[in-house]
Amino acid sequence: MSDELSHLHCGAGGGPVLPGRTVTAQMDLLKGLWRENPVLIQLLGLCPTLAVTNSVANSVVMAGATFFVLVGSSLLVSLLKRFVPNEVRITSYILIIATFVSVAEMGLQALVPEIHKALGAFVALIVVNCIILGRQEAFAGRNPVGRSVLDAVGMGIGFTIALLLMGSVREILGSGTFLGVSLFGPGFEPWVIMVLPPGGFFTLAFVLLTVAWARQRRAARAAAAGRDAAVARRAA
Amino acid sequence: MGDLAWIFFSSMVVNNFTLMLFLGLCPFLGVSGRLDTALRMGAADMFVLTMTAVAVWFLNAYVLAHVPYLRLIAFIIVIASLVQIVEMVIKKLSPVLFRELGIYLPLITTNCAVLALAIFQTNRGYGLLEGLVFAVGSGAGLTLALLLMASIRESLDLADIPDVARGTALVLFVAGGLSLAFMGFAGLLSSS
Amino acid sequence: MSVETHAPEPGPPAPPPDVAPARLLTVLGVGGAVAGTLLVLAFGLTLPRIEANRARALDAAVKEVLRAPARYDTLFVVNGALTKTAPPGADPKKLEQVYLGYGTDGRPVGFAVVAAEAGFQDVITLIFGYDARDRKLLGMKVLESKETPGLGDRIEKSEAFVAQFAGAVAPLVGVKGKRSKPGEVSMITGATISSRAVIRIINKALARLGPRLEAYREEGKGNP
């Protein structure tokens, strides 16, 4: 696979680190939760985010599998980065990822066969989830093991948050249940569309709308605060 | 014959890869801004899908029966090399076409639609002919979705979209609408 | 994942100065070997569990549609006939299988047949129990379907719908409203296509396999 590919397509934003600022372990871990959330901010890995979130259980299992693959391959990639020649970098990454995905798939099939059936091909499709290859390219391939794992954990949790958010909304409204437990009793009329494909698109669209709205609000407030500060400075 | 027709229409509209199964969303969101790029992406997709169907049939029939645990790795490597080979062949044979397809070919490697096609084909036990029809149907479905989205996005360029909805959220709303519309095809050719 | 949304990345890490082909091969080889080992290990560890899961699911389904037989045999469909043993050389997993259940008295109670065809959304896979002597169904269970939640998926979730198949006389006829004859199945309002697909799948499977099942009963008389 060619090198430019990763940059065109999967070069996930690791966010250039500002010079002169020490990067703490906390920052490595926490940035994936919101500021660089892979799904909500970077808009990566939307396929699984839409496809498997029709129930919380599916979302949890999918997030877990992805987390496992992400952390595992980040660890391995970071460990091996000095031994991997640049020419075969991406190929090796994919090989590592595919291995972990295969393991995860077999594990799920053995442990939770029902959910594995419900997730269908999407477990295998973690291989082409851009979050994972993106993290290897952007972070694990050029950072020490500890930081890489922290980064992967953070990103994994970020992905899980997004999936759980989608899964909760869709299951609660679409089936009236949470993790299969009925919330509103038998009189509730489920909004079936939420567990259907269009509902996936609409839910994610709403989530992104809300995120955009929140960021706009925050930006506006920051701008207002900046203005106030400038006024205060001038007054002083 | 009826089965082949069903496979074709099912994969093209009833279970459209993009709108019903959320596969190939990356190009759907990424390169659907303009009609001509969408068309090229669709053509490239179709081509690689068909090639993959043949390769996967071959793998399943002769190789993977013995090493089932290598399935995923085999698929991804075959797809990646296939794209690379196709790229080189096209570059050699038709530089014009190569320029036209440009970056779209390598993009397809990590397009989940191709890997998904391989997995579905395997899980459903499709033979060569069925696999080919499935690939062509899926490719047509991907292209259809891309073209619809591209033409809609071009026209939305002129609309006064509210600020918060600009970008991916709007595309997803439109995709939701398309997905809703495509639900009308459910049960096509399976009612008799 | 989207092509247009990321900030530009700093370039890839500087390539190591010397990339000897030997080292390249070594790394790939070692990596491949490690990966292979990992895979085989995981495969070996999980395979028994996976097979057991599958077997358990099938076992439960067969027992359900045959109304809890004392035991059942697995039969193979080979060249238009049922045999108890797979022909030599053939992979038993790849042959079509039907399951013959026996009552506590040792007499056969019926066959369980797996069949699949297109439904409303996608392929419906189901298993049904069939008493070839009386040409009566014993039960039906949907194994896999993607029918519309709340509507089409009632072919597996609606007990009233599923219960009708026990005792229904083949070939089945779908009707709207109340059933009046033993061969009739009352379809789900609003999910006619899904209901009819179930009926069609069973009828087709019986049209194909029915004579063989009956023939097998004849020759298998007194066999157990």
Next chain:
Amino acid sequence: MLGRLRFRHGVHPPELKELTARVPIRRLPFPAELVLPLRQHGGKPARAVVRVGDRVERGDTLGEADGFVSTPLHASAAGTVSDLGLWPHPDGSYAPAIRLAVDPASPQALRPRLVPEWTALEPAGLVEAIRQAGVVGLGGAAFPTHVKLSPPKDVKIDTILINGCECEPYLTTDHRTMVEYPERVHLGLRIMMRCLGVGRAMIGIERNKPDALEAIRATLPKDLDVTVHALEVKYPQGAEKMLIESLLDREVPSGKLPMHVGVVVQNVASAATIAEVFETGLPLIERIVTVTGRGVRRPGNFIVPVGTKIRDLVQAAGGLTEDAREIVFGGPMMGAAQASLDIPVLKGTTGVVVLTAADTKPTVSYPCIRCGHCLDACPVFLNPQLLGQLALKERWDEMATNHLADCMLCGCCGYTCPSNIPLPQLFQLAKAALRKRPAA
């Protein structure tokens, strides 16, 4: 071969010509002051050759033509040049103009012949005389007539079309000209045929002017190959491209001129003016103007000196009514609204239409609902809907690729738009923006 006497698309605005259609042309007394902008025609403005305080006689040259596509300007009355400066121009800007204090004591008598006798002239001499007389097209665009009469050598003209459509609502200038001076029209046509060496001519008149048709037909010269045709009543029948399609079934290719399909189109008023110029020996210094609309008390058709201010015209028409809201130079479809009563009539001003509050369009506009009415109206088959949307986003280049250049700003799209989107204005803006941009 003859066309189908109609064109495709277009609109049917209410004609409202009955206000002045039967009012005979009347000559007005000279006003106290005339204002003569130097730019009264298509092409480069004239160059002033008088100074403040100069005494001029009726017909004297005030400005000289500045280049080939330009015409001289003449004094429309005897008087004194009182000012050379900027004055409100009908196009909305302030432009150089000559102010003339009319001599109340002057008899304004005809001066000795300034324009030579036409029968004595060869084609080239005729064209030169027309140029010297400052003749421009009187249909509204005011393109110098001599330019139209001097086609390039490689172009072969086979037909002259005389445009008597007057498709704009309200206006009756051409109508009255045809009714009252049909012989002048024919004489002008005869002179132009001689200029161009063309043997065939056609006169197109909308069916809603039966008296004009009759008058023109009754006086048709027997020795010329001239035919008269009654055309469908539809706006913009009088647009050159539409007229050519209606009469000859020829489409002027996109980006080309009528002469490229072998045709020269002249307005009836222009033809009559050419005749008058040679008859009287005076250059073009007066014209017929319809002052009409429900906003004036006594609408009529008047012969006025070029440079007469709106104020004087309106007074001649009985003054403004209480509810007069908008004063438009030209017809209501393409004319320009005027902001002041001091604006003068130019050579190309066909009429002054005073609209009441009830006649004007509401100013509020709605979003485009893509009804497609503008596509059905556009006589040159553009897509005004798309062009309008592009214009609102200031995507000028895309407008150019969507053939903005072919838009003639006829106003059909704006007339028909239920959302009241000012499409012609947007297109005018876009054209200006594209013109300003350096050619790549």
Next chain:
Amino acid sequence: MSAPPLLVTASPHVGAGDSTPKIMWNVVASLVPVVLAATWFFGPSVPLVVGAALVGAVGAERAFGRRGTLADGSAVITGLLLGLTLPAGLPLWMAFVGGAFSIAIGKLIFGGLGQNVFNPALLGRAFLQASFPVALTTWPLPGTAETWWALRGDNFALPFASARVADTLTGATPLGRMKFEHQPTALWDLVLGTTTGSLGETSALLILLCGGYLALRNYLNWRIPASLFATVAVVETLLHALAPARFPDALFMLFSGGLMLGAMYMATDLVTSPVTNLGCWIFGAGIGVLVLVIRLWGGLAEGVMYAILIMNALVPFLNRWTQPRLFGTTRIAPGR
């Protein structure tokens, strides 16, 4: 003479007299007889359901729309049309949700009037159909309640609660009966509207008349219904001639289900239909073909809604492909 305050606007200074609100309110007025007829057949449930959809639509426009957009009447049309596509017994809260969705997602997210891709009413209807499939396919029979005053279903179900099973008689629509039971319905019943179906699906004749009024006033492009009807009639007549047992006759196809309402009011929605006349011909024909495909080979009995939505998605395409030929470009001037 003093100068009066002069208005200076751009040309043209006169207009054809139509305005967007005028068109919209005319459409609203033309829908009133349809609503009244539905009320005649289905009793007081009709104003309730239509009203709830209307309140949802207008409320969303008021809450999220730009200032003053209510007066243009487009939200009212959407609410009315959505109401007319619903069954009489639908819980009011669902109709309300549908109306709000129609406007908020179907229209405002695209920037409001004139910018939307899909017909808002149909998008709302499709949303409801996908959300509450059972409630949306429970059809009361017309005129079967004991008194006209009886509700035809659990209209007053609590928000988020399912509808209780009502004692009103329900039945399959003519299309459903034809598709799943091969039972025809008398043509007169279809034309007059004495059949089951959603509120505005019943009286084909009335809809044809009301839509005809709009077509006469040029408030809808008559080419769309014309090409739709022609396509359905021609194809269906051919199919019927080939296999009369399998395919019903053309008149049944034309007058049953939502085809009339869809053809006259939904497909002709100005915003979501092509701007070019050629585009409109293709658009109508496309809807006709898709309706037949879904009705005859698809899993659903009725496909008008989906057919229109799919063709809506194709409209930008059609607009692009059917750009008018520029004056003086391809035709060579004769006589030269």
